[in-house]
Amino acid sequence: MVETLFKPGHTACAGCGQAIAARLVIDAAGKNTMVANGTGCLEVFSTKYPESSWGVPWIHSLFENCSAVASGVEAGLKYLGKKDSINVIAQAGDGGTADIGLQAISGMFERGHDVLYVCYDNEAYMNTGVQRSGLTPTLSNTTTSPSGSASLGNPRPKKPMPEIAAAHGIPYVATASVGYPQDIQRKVKKALSIKGPKYIQIHVPCPLGWRHESRMTFDVAKLAVETGLYPIFEYDNGKLIPRKITAIKPVEEYLKYQGRFKHLMKDPEAIKEMQAIADNNIKKYGLSATV
Amino acid sequence: MKQFIEGSHAVAEIIKLCRPGVVSAYPITPQTHIVEDLALMVANKELNAQFVNVESEHSAASVVLGGESTGVRSYTATSSQGLLLMAEVVFNIAGLRLPLVMTTANRAISAPINIWNDQQDVMTVRDSGWVLLFAETNQEAVDLHVQAYKLAEDKRVMLPVMVNMDGFILTHGMEVLDMPSQKEVDKFLPPYKTTYKLDVENPLTMGYLADPDYYLEIRYMVQDTHKQLLDIIPQVADDFKKAFKRGEGNGLVEGYKIEDADQVFVAMGSVCGSIRDVVDDLRAKGKKAGLLKVISYRPFPKACVASALARAKEVAVIDKSISLGAFGPLYTDVMVAVSSLGSEMPKMSGFVLGLGGRDITKRSIMDTYERLFGKQVDCEFIGLKQELLVEDK
Ligand SMILES: Cc1ncc(C[n+]2csc(CCOP(=O)(O)OP(=O)(O)O)c2C)c(N)n1
Ligand SMILES: [Mg+2]
Numbered sequence: 001m002v003e004t005l006f007k008p009g010h011t012a013c014a015g016c017g018q019a020i021a022a023r024l025v026i027d028a029a030g031k032n033t034m035v036a037n038g039t040g041c042l043e044v045f046s047t048k049y050p051e052s053s054w055g056v057p058w059i060h061s062l063f064e065n066c067s068a069v070a071s072g073v074e075a076g077l078k079y080l081g082k083k084d085s086i087n088v089i090a091q092a093g094d095g096g097t098a099d100i101g102l103q104a105i106s107g108m109f110e111r112g113h114d115v116l117y118v119c120y121d122n123e124a125y126m127n128t129g130v131q132r133s134g135l136t137p138t139l140s141n142t143t144t145s146p147s148g149s150a151s152l153g154n155p156r157p158k159k160p161m162p163e164i165a166a167a168h169g170i171p172y173v174a175t176a177s178v179g180y181p182q183d184i185q186r187k188v189k190k191a192l193s194i195k196g197p198k199y200i201q202i203h204v205p206c207p208l209g210w211r212h213e214s215r216m217t218f219d220v221a222k223l224a225v226e227t228g229l230y231p232i233f234e235y236d237n238g239k240l241i242p243r244k245i246t247a248i249k250p251v252e253e254y255l256k257y258q259g260r261f262k263h264l265m266k267d268p269e270a271i272k273e274m275q276a277i278a279d280n281n282i283k284k285y286g287l288s289a290t291v
Numbered sequence: 292m293k294q295f296i297e298g299s300h301a302v303a304e305i306i307k308l309c310r311p312g313v314v315s316a317y318p319i320t321p322q323t324h325i326v327e328d329l330a331l332m333v334a335n336k337e338l339n340a341q342f343v344n345v346e347s348e349h350s351a352a353s354v355v356l357g358g359e360s361t362g363v364r365s366y367t368a369t370s371s372q373g374l375l376l377m378a379e380v381v382f383n384i385a386g387l388r389l390p391l392v393m394t395t396a397n398r399a400i401s402a403p404i405n406i407w408n409d410q411q412d413v414m415t416v417r418d419s420g421w422v423l424l425f426a427e428t429n430q431e432a433v434d435l436h437v438q439a440y441k442l443a444e445d446k447r448v449m450l451p452v453m454v455n456m457d458g459f460i461l462t463h464g465m466e467v468l469d470m471p472s473q474k475e476v477d478k479f480l481p482p483y484k485t486t487y488k489l490d491v492e493n494p495l496t497m498g499y500l501a502d503p504d505y506y507l508e509i510r511y512m513v514q515d516t517h518k519q520l521l522d523i524i525p526q527v528a529d530d531f532k533k534a535f536k537r538g539e540g541n542g543l544v545e546g547y548k549i550e551d552a553d554q555v556f557v558a559m560g561s562v563c564g565s566i567r568d569v570v571d572d573l574r575a576k577g578k579k580a581g582l583l584k585v586i587s588y589r590p591f592p593k594a595c596v597a598s599a600l601a602r603a604k605e606v607a608v609i610d611k612s613i614s615l616g617a618f619g620p621l622y623t624d625v626m627v628a629v630s631s632l633g634s635e636m637p638k639m640s641g642f643v644l645g646l647g648g649r650d651i652t653k654r655s656i657m658d659t660y661e662r663l664f665g666k667q668v669d670c671e672f673i674g675l676k677q678e679l680l681v682e683d684k
Contacts, residue, residue: 034489036357037498049505052496057489059360060498061353061383068350072313072357072365073489075341079312079363086491104353107346 005031005055012045015214017178017204017221018120019045022091024178025118025202028185029087029192031056034077036070038092038101039063041127041206042120064100066090067108070115083114087192091118094135095125097201098159109168109197116191116198119161122206130209134159137229138277139270140260142209147263152270157277165199166235172196173235177203179221180232183243187234203230211259223254228278231285244289248282251275294470298429298461301468302394303328305433306366307338308476309392309440313358313365315343315351319373320406321458322396326368348373352380352393359389360497362488364440367391370458371398374412378419384451385420385513387498388487390443391451392436393421397560397611398458399647407648408458410560411612413588414620420513422452422520423589425559430468432456434538435586437476438527444483447523450516455588457561459648471535479534517590524587543592545584546599548574552581554663555600555637557625558609559585562644562651566609569656580660585621596628603637605663609656611645618670619643641669649674 005026012019022042026033035058037043043060046053061069070090077083090108092101097119108115124142125131132145136154141147145154166173171194176184184202191198205221207214224230225243229251232243251274255261264270282288296304302325306314314333316326332338341358345351351367358365369377374395384391395413399405413423422442426432432454439452456462489495501509521543528542539545547563548570549555556566563584573580583599585592600606606629610619617623622641629636642659645651655673662668 032491044500047496047499049499049501054496057494058496061356065353068353069357072354073361075313075343076358076361076363079341104350107350
C-alpha cells in the first residue's frame with residue numbers, strides 16, 4: 001500500500017473529491033505538519049471516535065474558527081521556537097471558508113500568520129445536506145436554492161474568494177482541482193515554501209450533492225476546468241499565473257453529468273448564461289492557450 | 292510586596308508572573324486595562340509571550356485554544372458581549388480538556404446595552420464545564436489566578452478555569468494588595484508539561500466526532516472531574532495558604548461570622564464586602580447574622596453549602612444575575628444544596644440585586660435582611676423604582 005498520512009478506512013462516500021484532495025494535500029505537506037480542521041464532511045468522515053485517519057497532529061474545534069485555531073497553533077509553535085520546522089495548515093469546506101469563517105480568515109491573513117489555508121470547494125454545505133453556500137455556482141440546484149416554477153436555482157455567482165484572499169496582500173493564492181493531482185501537490189509545496197499566509201482553493205466534486213456518478217469524479221472535475229467554469233490560476237505575490245486550457249469545451253459538456261444542473265439542460269437561455277460565466281472567466285484569467 | 296494598585300493592573304501583573312506563552316484578547320470594557328497592560332509588557336520584553344491581536348472574541352478564544360493545544364500555557368480575558376460571542380468556543384475548550392485560564396470582568400448583558408457590573412455574563416457559560424471562581428477583592432483575584440493555572444493543569448483536572456471579578460468595582464478599583472514575587476509564583480506553579488498536545492513526534496487527533504455510543508461517557512467524565520475538584524480545590528487552596536501565608540476559607544466557600552449565625556447571606560464576588568459590613572452592623576445590634584461566600588460556583592460545593600447553612604434559621608441568597616422566567620442562578624443551586632437538610636432546612640429567600648450596575652448599598656442589603664421574616668420570596672428584585680415600571684405601549 002502507498003505510504004500516506006491520511007489513512008484509508010474513513011467513512012467518506014464513494015467518489016468523494018474532498019477525501020482525495022485532502023490526502024494529496026497532507027502527503028505533499030509531509031509529516032512535520034499540524035492541521036486545524038473546520039467542521040464539515042472531511043472532519044466528520046475522518047475522525048469518528050475512537051478512530052482517526054490522520055497521521056499528523058490534527059485538531060478540530062468548530063465550524064468557523066479553524067483559521068483562528070491555526071493562528072494560535074502557529075503562535076504556540078513560535079513561542080516554542082519550532083515554527084521554522086513545522087507547517088501549519090488550516091482547512092475547511094467552502095461554507096466554512098467563504099461564509100461563516102470569512103471573518104476569522106481575514107483576521108489570520110491580516111495578522112500575517114505563517115499558515116496555509118486550504119478550502120475544499122464542493123460548492124455547498126454538504127455535511128448538512130447540500131444547502132447553498134457563498135461558493136455555490138450560479139443556477140445550481142441545492143436544497144435551499146431549489147429550482148422551481150419561479151426559480152432556476154441559486155441566483156448568485158460564486159463569491160470571488162481567491163480575489164478576497166489576494167486583496168489582503170498575502171504572498172500566495174491559488175486555485176486547483178482534484179482533476180489535476182500533481183498540480184495540487186506542486187501548489188501545496190510551493191505555498192509551504194513561502195513564509196506568511198497562503199490560500200489554496202481546491203475544486204472537489206461531491207457525487208452525492210452534485211448528483212453525478214461516483215466514478216465520474218475526475219472527469220467532472222476536469223470538465224469544470226476545461227469549460228472555463230472553474231478557472232485554475234495562481235496569484236504569486238499578486239501576479240496572475242493562469243493554467244491554460246488547450247481545448248476549451250462548451251459548458252454543457254460539464255453540466256450534463258450533474259443532477260444539480262439538470263433543470264438547465266432544456267433551457268437555452270440558462271445555458272447561455274452559464275456559457276457567459278465561462279467566457280468571462282476565460283477572458284478575465286487569460287485561460288485560453290490559443291489566444 | 293505590598294502595592295497600591297488598580298485591579299486590572301494587578302491581574303496583568305500576576306498573569307505575567309504565571310508566564311503564559313500565548314495571550315490573545317479583543318477589547319471590551321471593563322476588561323481592557325488587563326490586556327493593554329499585557330500588550331505593553333510584551334512590547335517591553337517583560338513578558339516573553341506571543342500577543343495575538345484578533346478581530347473578535349470568538350477568535351481570541353480560538354487562538355488561545357490553538358496555543359494551548361501545542362502545550363503552551365495561554366491566557367485570555369473578556370467581559371459581557373465578548374463572553375457571549377465566545378460562548379461556542381468556551382464550551383469547546385472544556386470539551387477538549389484544554390487547561391486555559393481566562394479572566395471575566397463581569398458586566399451586564401445587552402439589550403439595553405450597559406457597561407456596568409452584574410454577573411449575568413458568566414451565567415451564560417455556567418454549564419460549559421469550566422471551573423468558575425469568583426473573587427471578592429483584588430487580592431483574592433490575584434491569588435485565584437495563580438491557583439487557577441495550578442488547578443487547570445493538574446493531571447487529575449485538565450479543565451479550563453475562569454476567574455470572575457466584578458467589572459469596575461474590582462477591575463477599576465484601587466486596593467493595597469500583596470503581589471507575590473516571580474520566585475514565589477515559579478515555585479508554586481512549575482512550567483506546564485503535558486503529552487496531551489499537538490506534537491509531530493506523537494501525532495494526536497484532538498476534537499473527534501463522538502457518536503451516541505461514546506458521547507455520554509465523555510461528558511460524564513467532565514462531570515466526574517468536577518466532583519473530584521471538590522477535593523482538589525481545597526488541597527490547592529491549602530497549598531497556596533502555606534506557600535503565600537494568606538487566604539481564607541477552603542477554596543470552595545468562606546464563612547464570615549457564620550458559626551453561630553441565625554440569619555445567613557449567601558453571595559458571590561465583591562458584594563460580599565458590603566455584606567460583611569452589614570453583618571457587623573447587625574452583630575453590633577445583637578443580631579446573629581453571618582455570610583457564606585461562594586468562591587467556587589462550578590463545581591458547586593453542595594455539601595459545604597448545606598453544612599454551612601444547617602443551623603441557620605433564615606437564609607438570604609443574593610443574586611447579581613437572573614434566569615429570566617425563573618430565579619437567580621445561585622438561589623437555585625443553594626436550594627438544591629439545602630434540600631438535603633430535609634425538615635432542618637432554613638427558611639430560604641431569593642433576591643436579585645445590582646443588575647446593570649445599580650448600586651448595592653448597605654440599605655439594600657438590609658432590605659433583604661428585613662424581608663427574611665415576612666412572606667417568603669424566591670426571586671425578589673431589590674431597589675426597584677416603581678415610577679419607572681409603567682408600561683410603554
Ligand atoms: C456554528 C455552526 N453553524 C452550523 C453548523 C452546522 N454545519 C456543520 S458542517 C456544515 C456544512 C459544512 O459545509 P462546508 O464548509 O462547505 O463543508 P462540507 O461539509 O461541504 O465539506 C454546517 C452548516 C455548525 N456545526 N456550527
Ligand atoms: Mg462544502
